[in-house]
Amino acid sequence: MKRHYDSFWxxxxxxxxxxxxxxxxxxxxxxxxxxxxxNLPRWLDALQIINAFPSNQTxxxxxxxxxxxxxxxxxxxxxLTAALKALHPWRKGPFNIHGIEIDTEWxxxxxxxxxxxxxxxxxxxxxxxxxxxxGYHLWRMAxxxxxxxxxxxPSLLFLSQFLTLKHFIGEEVPAYFLPLxxxxxxxxxxxxxxxxxxxxxxxxxxxxxxxxxxxxKNQMTPGGELVLETLVVPESFGQxxxxxxxxxxxxxxxxxxSVEELSIWMRxxxxxxxxxxxxxxxxxxxxRPTEWMEWNSLxxxxxxxxxxxxxxxxxxxxxxxxxxxxxK
Numbered sequence: 478m479k480r481h482y483d484s485f486w487x488x489x490x491x492x493x494x495x496x497x498x499x500x501x502x503x504x505x506x507x508x509x510x511x512x513x514x515x516n517l518p519r520w521l522d523a524l525q526i527i528n529a530f531p532s533n534q535t536x537x538x539x540x541x542x543x544x545x546x547x548x549x550x551x552x553x554x555x556x557l558t559a560a561l562k563a564l565h566p567w568r569k570g571p572f573n574i575h576g577i578e579i580d581t582e583w584x585x586x587x588x589x590x591x592x593x594x595x596x597x598x599x600x601x602x603x604x605x606x607x608x609x610x611x612g613y614h615l616w617r618m619a620x621x622x623x624x625x626x627x628x629x630x631p632s633l634l635f636l637s638q639f640l641t642l643k644h645f646i647g648e649e650v651p652a653y654f655l656p657l658x659x660x661x662x663x664x665x666x667x668x669x670x671x672x673x674x675x676x677x678x679x680x681x682x683x684x685x686x687x688x689x690x691x692x693x694k695n696q697m698t699p700g701g702e703l704v705l706e707t708l709v710v711p712e713s714f715g716q717x718x719x720x721x722x723x724x725x726x727x728x729x730x731x732x733x734x735s736v737e738e739l740s741i742w743m744r745x746x747x748x749x750x751x752x753x754x755x756x757x758x759x760x761x762x763x764x765r766p767t768e769w770m771e772w773n774s775l776x777x778x779x780x781x782x783x784x785x786x787x788x789x790x791x792x793x794x795x796x797x798x799x800x801x802x803x804x805k
């Protein structure tokens with residue numbers, strides 16, 4: 478896993494991220510410590526099998542299912558499929574790896590189709606994806622030809638899934654995954670270094686959403702763009718929902734504001750040009766169990782008699798995409 482960063486450090490030279498070359502290695506070493514996750518040996522075994530297949534394959538990052546490689550022999554297909562399934566559950570995707578269709582829990586391409594039309598150009602820029610999961614959206618960002626695309630997520634399973642794609646795609650695409658949280662990312666005294674910062678599906682998991690927005694802002698260059706996607710409540714519900722216990726069976730959901738309330742939070746944090754560019758209720762076609770994610774999914778968390786409500790009686794998941802800019 479550490480070899481993933483061999484080519485990363487050169488991208489930081491002569492930038493506001495140069496200090497990461499000395500500050501990140503100990504953080505990464507701690508995150509990758511084998512005693513930190515009992516599943517890590519199994520995932521590493523799967524990666525060893527995957528890495529035995531040739532790298533630097535043909536790829537297409539612009540299609541709904543990110544595609545790498547060509548179809549294999551039946552024997553190799555069976556071997557690779559078993560290794561990929563050892564990285565279960567696959568939540569964000571879809572992917573097509575050497576002809577093997579990975580039908581993930583989330584149709585993350587649907588979210589990208591809602592977000593992408595509203596983005597400023599990322600060509601030649603530096604992009605940060607906070608809570609990047611398997612890296613599906615990070616690869617879609619990389620298709621826009623940024624100078625550097627960095628995803629962060631503390632999950633070593635998600636890192637393993639990302640490294641699977643990275644192995645087949647190779648070093649040509651400057652996309653990297655840091656197994657860290659936003660709070661762990663150092664910020665230069667010279668200011669943020671990323672022209673576009675994404676936080677999609679993270680804010681409602683934060684106990685202090687205001688601090689999260691400020692931390693995102695700190696990573697942005699002056700005039701940079703923030704893309705914030707999160708759960709909200711309908712305006713008819715009121716200003717804010719704080720679940721008493723679980724929300725859609727999730728314990729780690731803290732604050733669900735209305736769009737208007739969220740806009741106030743973002744402006745209060747000093748962001749400008751705050752706008753909601755998409756509002757969409759998640760459907761059971763967009764998030765569902767598959768053979769690549771066999772556990773319960775959204776339909777199990779909704780009222781069986783009314784999919785506009787969660788099993789707890791709260792408004793069903795409604796997702797807003799907010800876009801804003803840091804002042805120049």
